[in-house]
Amino acid sequence: MKRWFEPRRLGELAPLPRALVHGALLAWTFVVFFPLYWVLVTSFKEPLQVADGPVFLPFVDFQPSLHAWKYILVETGRDTLRPYLNSMLIASLSTLLAVAIGSMAAYALTRIVYRPSVAAVLLFIASVAAVVALVLGAGLSLGWALPLGAMLFVLGLRPLQRRITARLGNDDILFWMISQRILPPVVSAIPVYVMFQQVHLLDTQFALIVTYMTANLPIVVWLMVDFFDGIPRELEESAALDGASRFRILFDLMLPLARPGLVATTLLVLILSWNEYLLALFLSTANAQTMPLLVAAQNATRGPQWWTMSVLILLMIVPVVVMTLFLQKFIARGLLTGAVKG
């Protein structure tokens, strides 16, 4: 009896606990895979086979058919390809931009001292508020309101700075950037919608790229600041002594050193923008439609088309899974450092 509870070797589990641990992990593996398996088999089912009740195993209790795959890839191939390319373009470009801009800012925030003055910040907010009030409240056109707001800012800056001399620091900038993530997208969705409508960029890939980039920028800054913080300063100090400019230090020294963090951040942001739904719903209709919208569109007038939907879900998972398999060893490390220091 005792041998069930005693480990055979040091650093190993006893047989019974090991069986329990394996059992629990396998149970969760089932929880993870069963929904995906169900999507996979549904993609091979005929509509009637779905409607008549559950059938589980292809070739055993139903005859699989490729009709849904054919429909998505061949018959409406062009309607699938466009959102797919849209999604790829939007997700990759917005991620690239967010990571580039965000890691530049993160590097600067860890190495350079900024002292923005409170007066300028307050005045800037007041100017924007004035522009908003002029456009929405007084019905002025943007072409008049913007110069007026700029004038208010430029003229008011010096007098106000003499009154209010307080200054903010790097931590404040960092906190402000990260706190943008608290902002629910639905708060800014309507104004952003109106903004793009005004410049006639609604339903373009550009609008979605810019919006996703902004939405994910806080995460990039948050994660990357901790990476740059962890890199010893001596390295770049000696590089600076050798005459390297800040740009060279960043691009040739720091970014390569922070590669694990860059990869993990990129992957996370890529997944987030690849899967995003709400903002795409607001900002695109046909031309810039992305894959999540196409998935949702399968629930059309004839009721949900489970088989085609399953095909689309699978098509969406594949590239992400392939990428994650290649990059998986970076992920845990990248997320960890970001989370520890917050």
Next chain:
Amino acid sequence: MRRPGDDPVSPATVASRIDIRATTPTRSPDANPGSRAADWLDRQAGTIFIAPAVTVVLLFSIFPLLASAWLSLTRFSLQAGGYELSFVGALNYRKLIAGSQQFHLLGTAGEMAAGTWVALVAAHALLAWALLRSLRRRQAYAQAAPRAPQAATAVLTLACGLVAALLSPLGPFAAAAQSARDALDLPWFAWLLIAFAVLVVAAVAARALGAPARISGLVGRQLAGSVWLLVALVAAGTAGGQQGSLLTTLFYVVGGVALQFALGLGLALLCAQPIRGRNLFRLSFFLPLMVTPVGIAYMFRMLADMGVGPFAPVARLLGLGAVTWAQNAWSARWVVLAGDTWQWVPFIFIVLLAAIEGQPRDQLEAAQLDGAPSWRIFRDITWPAIAPTAAAVVLIRLIEAFKIVDLPNVLTNGGPGIATESMTLHAFIDWRSLNLGGSAAVAYLLLLVSTLMAVSFFHFVVRPARGEPAA
């Protein structure tokens, strides 16, 4: 310490871009005159690095925030050849909190059961405990205040309770508060001012009683406490009736994150054991994070179908065939929660697993050699080592969980009735029906609640977990 920039929505934090004085270490002018331009560029590096990020965030945060605030104060109506925005003051908010839209945001009142009273008292006790704990931490940190802060805590808690009861739109005290407000016949904002004055007075009194914190910090604590008590009152008032989108959202956030954390931590602890196939488990557990939320929503609709879904035979066997989860408010909410949990357990799992594996090995091995029971090893070694990470990852999840929209939208369309509507979905539905003002007001209230949650959690959980004092 609370710096001016600590509050995520205070205007002072927003925007820091202008007039950035970058103090780059200036290098001596290069001997080579040709590189003067490069030198100048290098001196501007500080601005160049940060300007794009700040500009982008400014453009997409300050302007939308202000425009949204303005929208929430207006009524949108379509006119011949265009639209009109007319200023209506706080009408949209008042409708949502006390008027015709109250049922949608807060819910409809029902009978109070005895259990609800117990829960209400427990909520109050919990608040008192949290306040006392934060004051104690502060005291230990400052090592200045000689008196124990119990009396101060009592005053603060009482003030929170008073303010919450006075302002409560629903719940056991709503009728009495309404008649009290009617008797004095002041405009609505006067009552907010009175409530604020009560909090300030209580803060001054608590300070006199030896609370080791600044007045502003005490008022901040009370503001948060009052709002949470208000939510508790609304929850108590609607427990027997129907819950609105606010409570549904909080259910998704609190219930969902708690469930995800428990599962994620458990799986991470199991996966950290020395067993075969760990890497395979780890990789497969990561999968759900990669599926688009819309896809997950449809997936769970297929799975939860009691007629033709995979669990239909099981349900029939148990005699549940006729039961449809979509008809009942709570079962529908739980299905939404299940979908959210399926997707987000991996995130917590992977971060906690990395933290567990990164804990100091020497203590762990010493304890194992001494034959300490595993629950004690967890309590005394593992948990203290991963607590900061755990707190941070829960904070991230809390922030993200407030944005839930795809799952309820697809899975139940917000139904039955409005039972599964999250606040984001509520705002979206209002937007679709061209009630732009109401939509913006809901979105703003969501911003308020989620900011409050993030700030409260940061001060009461994350900072203590890191060993820092509360503000």
